[in-house]
Amino acid sequence: MAPHCRYSCDTAAQTLEWISAINDFLRPYMFLLNDHVVNFFKDRLWESIDKQWMNCLRKESVENLLKIPSGIVQDNWPASLKEFILTSRSLVLPREQVELQMMLPNLHVASLDTVLTQGMNMKKKHEVETLAAVVRSIAESTGSQTIIDVGAGQGYLAQVLSFQYNLSVVAIDASSHHGAVTSARAERIKKHYAAKTKNAHLNVPQTVTCCVMSSDALKAFSDALLQKNDFEPLEMKEIDLGEPYLEGLEVERKKPSLCSNSNMGPSLVLAGLHACGDLSVTMLRTFIECKEIKAVVSIGCCYNLLSEEGSQNSGSQCGFPVSEGAKLSGLSLGKSARDLACQSAERWRSLTKDAALQNFELHAFRAAFQMVLNRYYPEILTTSPSIGRQGKALRRQQQRRVLQNNLHVDKRTSLPLVATWEKCEMERSCTTSNYSEAYQGAYSCC
Ligand SMILES: C[S@@+](CC[C@H](N)C(=O)[O-])C[C@H]1O[C@@H](n2cnc3c(N)ncnc32)[C@H](O)[C@@H]1O
Numbered sequence: 213m214a215p216h217c218r219y220s221c222d223t224a225a226q227t228l229e230w231i232s233a234i235n236d237f238l239r240p241y242m243f244l245l246n247d248h249v250v251n252f253f254k255d256r257l258w259e260s261i262d263k264q265w266m267n268c269l270r271k272e273s274v275e276n277l278l279k280i281p282s283g284i285v286q287d288n289w290p291a292s293l294k295e296f297i298l299t300s301r302s303l304v305l306p307r308e309q310v311e312l313q314m315m316l317p318n319l320h321v322a323s324l325d326t327v328l329t330q331g332m333n334m335k336k337k338h339e340v341e342t343l344a345a346v347v348r349s350i351a352e353s354t355g356s357q358t359i360i361d362v363g364a365g366q367g368y369l370a371q372v373l374s375f376q377y378n379l380s381v382v383a384i385d386a387s388s389h390h391g392a393v394t395s396a397r398a399e400r401i402k403k404h405y406a407a408k409t410k411n412a413h414l415n416v417p418q419t420v421t422c423c424v425m426s427s428d429a430l431k432a433f434s435d436a437l438l439q440k441n442d443f444e445p446l447e448m449k450e451i452d453l454g455e456p457y458l459e460g461l462e463v464e465r466k467k468p469s470l471c472s473n474s475n476m477g478p479s480l481v482l483a484g485l486h487a488c489g490d491l492s493v494t495m496l497r498t499f500i501e502c503k504e505i506k507a508v509v510s511i512g513c514c515y516n517l518l519s520e521e522g523s524q525n526s527g528s529q530c531g532f533p534v535s536e537g538a539k540l541s542g543l544s545l546g547k548s549a550r551d552l553a554c555q556s557a558e559r560w561r562s563l564t565k566d567a568a569l570q571n572f573e574l575h576a577f578r579a580a581f582q583m584v585l586n587r588y589y590p591e592i593l594t595t596s597p598s599i600g601r602q603g604k605a606l607r608r609q610q611q612r613r614v615l616q617n618n619l620h621v622d623k624r625t626s627l628p629l630v631a632t633w634e635k636c637e638m639e640r641s642c643t644t645s646n647y648s649e650a651y652q653g654a655y656s657c658c
Pocket residue numbers: 362363364365366367368369384385386387390422423424425484485486487488491513638639642658
């Protein structure tokens with residue numbers, strides 16, 4: 213039986229106690245956390261693992277190995293191994309699914325038609341269907357008129373919120389390519405519904421291309437949006453974000469901030485589906501700092517992309533840790549630990565034996581390849597910062613080129629506000645360093 217969690221976040225003191233227990237537990241194993249799994253052979257990591265544990269686990273069935281992250285141990289295992297697994301499990305944040313209908317009594321999940329779901333796989337359809345209904349329910353209960361879809365990608369969520377739930381939506385994404393696809397897709401959907409319903413005044417999400425690098429930038433954007441009485445399309449010049457955009461939009465705002473002292477008037481909801489790395493943290497910070505933002509609904513992802521104090525990608529506002537308590541406790545993770553955080557223990561448990569063996573093999577081959585690189589091509593290891601498949605990134609580049617050659621964007625509806633970002637670090641890292649993508653059976657992400 214998996215152990216019950218004995219910690220809670222009910223009070224600040226209890227939360228700090230939990231953080232401190234995690235810190236104490238991790239400290240002796242930092243050498244493992246700080247080393248990437250691809251270096252398992254190269255750095256002879258197994259040599260630092262308890263011999264008894266290794267002997268026992270070597271003979272264990274695949275099925276039982278897959279249950280370890282869920283805190284399920286076998287009677288014949290060494291006591292120290294059982295204690296390690298049970299303690300680690302007792303420190304994990306609970307991830308049980310809550311009954312949505314109990315939390316949001318006015319929730320009604322509409323089944324989406326094939327026009328809105330075109331291009332989505334089953335997983336995306338399920339996520340968008342449910343999240344859109346949650347956002348609508350929260351917008352209704354908080355009396356919010358406008359939704360900002362942060363990291364909107366191709367606008368799947370934004371389009372459902374607009375066309376299915378008739379909400380005013382602004383879809384922000386750092387990638388101009390995604391912005392163009394979102395606008396073109398929304399136009400197609402609009403045409404279809406306009407012809408079907410004979411209604412020419414359908415809500416279409418506004419598409420905005422900008423790289424949100426700080427809560428100040430998102431606040432400035434929300435301010436500008438709220439100052440529009442009738443929600444006309446925004447022009448870039450109306451949002452005084454200063455120069456240059458490519459440096460995170462972190463500039464003084466010259467307009468008086470609406471995000472300060474008013475409890476009345478227009479309000480917003482921030483929504484994000486798979487808002488990568490720091491983006492989810494920026495949304496939380498903006499929510500805390502801006503009264504007019506009544507709610508934040510965010511599904512985070514790509515924890516490996518979180519910036520951390522002292523890490524290469526850290527800016528003025530780091531994504532981790534977001535809490536002062538965690539900062540004071542001295543808890544630091546590092547890139548490899550954040551990569552590990554993308555693994556989903558829940559999905560290990562439901563993997564079939566064949567899929568699990570294939571994943572184990574992939575890990576072993578990749579680690580063996582790392583040894584070859586290390587011995588014969590050491591310069592590749594030092595000059596190439598990304599671990600993993602480049603194929604997806606290359607495919608996207610090719611698709612982008614084809615789209616750019618073929619796409620004719622309607623100027624009336626697309627990209628009313630463009631802060632070109634093509635060099636934005638985020639997209640590059642999203643597409644090239646997702647090592648864990650290779651292990652799809654166990655990896656929980658976008
Ligand atoms: C994993 S995708 C999710 C897309 C979409 N929400 C979905 O679920 O289909 C994350 C998106 O966030 C965008 N993004 C990442 N960091 C960003 C930032 N700092 N500012 C704006 N967009 C960002 C990326 O360009 C990408 O399209």
